[in-house]
Amino acid sequence: MWKCPSCKELIQDGFDECWNCGTHADGTQNPSFSRDPDAPNAPDQSKDPIARPSVTIPVRNGIAYSLFADFALLIGQGCAMIGCVCAIIYGVLCMRADDLIGFILLAPLSFCLALANFVVFSRVRRL
Ligand SMILES: [Zn+2]
Numbered sequence: 001m002w003k004c005p006s007c008k009e010l011i012q013d014g015f016d017e018c019w020n021c022g023t024h025a026d027g028t029q030n031p032s033f034s035r036d037p038d039a040p041n042a043p044d045q046s047k048d049p050i051a052r053p054s055v056t057i058p059v060r061n062g063i064a065y066s067l068f069a070d071f072a073l074l075i076g077q078g079c080a081m082i083g084c085v086c087a088i089i090y091g092v093l094c095m096r097a098d099d100l101i102g103f104i105l106l107a108p109l110s111f112c113l114a115l116a117n118f119v120v121f122s123r124v125r126r127l
Contacts, residue, residue: 070125077121083114 002011004018005027011017017024022033063069091107094100 073121073125077118077125080114080118080121084111084118087111087114 001013002025003009004011004021004023005025006023006029007018007021009018009020011019011025017030017033020035022030022035024030087107087110090110091103094102094107
């Protein structure tokens with residue numbers, strides 16, 4: 001056994017340089033020394049935030065993420081809202097004209113479709 005002159009680590013006689021810092025028994029440093037990451041005293045790299053691989057953010061480009069897409073979604077949102085209002089007006093008109101199919105079936109269907117479109121456009125715009 002010999003003691004490293006640099007870091008005072010105990011080294012077995014079979015080794016001619018310190019496993020911890022690469023210093024020889026005579027005190028000279030090994031210039032090409034690189035520390036074994038599995039060594040017991042090696043710093044835990046998983047706790048180092050810099051050494052951790054960064055989280056990759058998906059690339060968002062192309063026409064679906066352009067200003068044009070934002071504008072199209074805004075127009076779609078407006079159209080869906082107008083569709084909701086029109087469906088209500090249509091239902092009222094059908095009711096007054098005694099159009100049972102229009103009042104019970106077509107107007108509520110149109111309203112639900114327009115409302116669903118509005119919700120979809122609103123959610124997609126926030127992505
Ligand atoms: Zn040493």
